[in-house]
């Protein structure tokens with residue numbers, strides 16, 4: 001199958017590209033920067049330049065494509081707003097697919113997006129779900145919670161570096177999933193007609209709260225975390241301030257998530273129907289313990305190697321005092 005993948009340089013997109021190639025599919029990636037995507041070409045993907053916000057670049061990429069997987073979203077560091085990329089850009093993509101010879105479309109949404117109309121990204125995700133349902137396309141929507149990959153920067157690295165770990169006072173447990181597992185669901189959807197024109201939750205095996213994650217990281221790293229809590233009121237204030245600046249628009253939008261996390265309603269879902277329909281096994285999904293344990297084992301080994309190398313160099317450098325015997 002030839003797949004057009006959008007967002008292939010991202011956290012999830014690169015795992016979708018890797019898995020699709022491993023499964024023998026042809027993968028064409030629509031990317032904004034060819035240099036940022038050079039690793040995809042090395043993996044064997046076809047890389048074409050394009051941008052969701054430039055509709056004229058989308059149609060040529062859809063030539064002779066059997067399915068589209070959309071893993072794109074606004075980068076927090078980008079000066080394009082979520083309205084521009086996640087709404088206008090996605091509408092451009094969906095309309096281009098409607099005018100092409102393919103009708104298969106995989107979309108990544110966010111779990112419970114319909115329940116937060118005041119949170120801009122949630123509202124946009126929900127509207128896109130509805131737009132797809134009315135588009136006539138053969139879509140499958142995968143509703144995600146959070147990525148295990150994001151926990152490394154949030155908890156693991158600050159704990160290893162003795163830096164502060166920020167925790168929102170009102171924290172909600174989240175069923176994080178490994179993006180490598182999410183990638184499997186997206187490719188399996190293309191092979192499973194029962195997933196067509198349907199939406200499914202695709203989330204981890206259980207929900208984890210911030211303090212549980214910190215405990216686990218402390219155990220695996222044998223280090224203590226320096227925890228600081230930040231209240232919802234402070235986050236709301238930061239959001240109000242950042243909203244005034246063009247550069248702060250995306251930050252402000254992300255901070256709206258504080259509202260979602262403050263709801264206290266666990267970000268998790270029953271996955272029995274999803275596993276059954278996709279023919280995937282829960283036992284094969286990465287657990288949080290496996291994911292973080294693998295990370296810490298790898299990083300601790302690396303740190304030990306660096307320490308060993310440093311000590312070796314120190315010993316080597318022990319000066320042979322020049323001309324010692326001449327004085």
Ligand SMILES: NC(=O)c1ccc[n+]([C@@H]2O[C@H](COP(=O)([O-])OP(=O)(O)OC[C@H]3O[C@@H](n4cnc5c(N)ncnc54)[C@H](OP(=O)(O)O)[C@@H]3O)[C@@H](O)[C@H]2O)c1
Nearest residue numbers: 007008009010011012032051052072073108144145146147
């Ligand atoms: N991260 C999470 O925890 C989470 C949770 C639930 C759902 N999701 C959803 O999962 C999907 C993937 O998220 P992610 O975190 O992997 O994203 P990410 O790492 O932020 O990557 C975003 C991708 O979108 C591309 N992109 C941005 N603007 C674009 C444009 N105008 N035209 C074409 N491509 C563009 C970026 O390309 P460049 O390299 O050019 O910037 C990058 O490849 C998204 O739909 C997201 O909403 C994520």
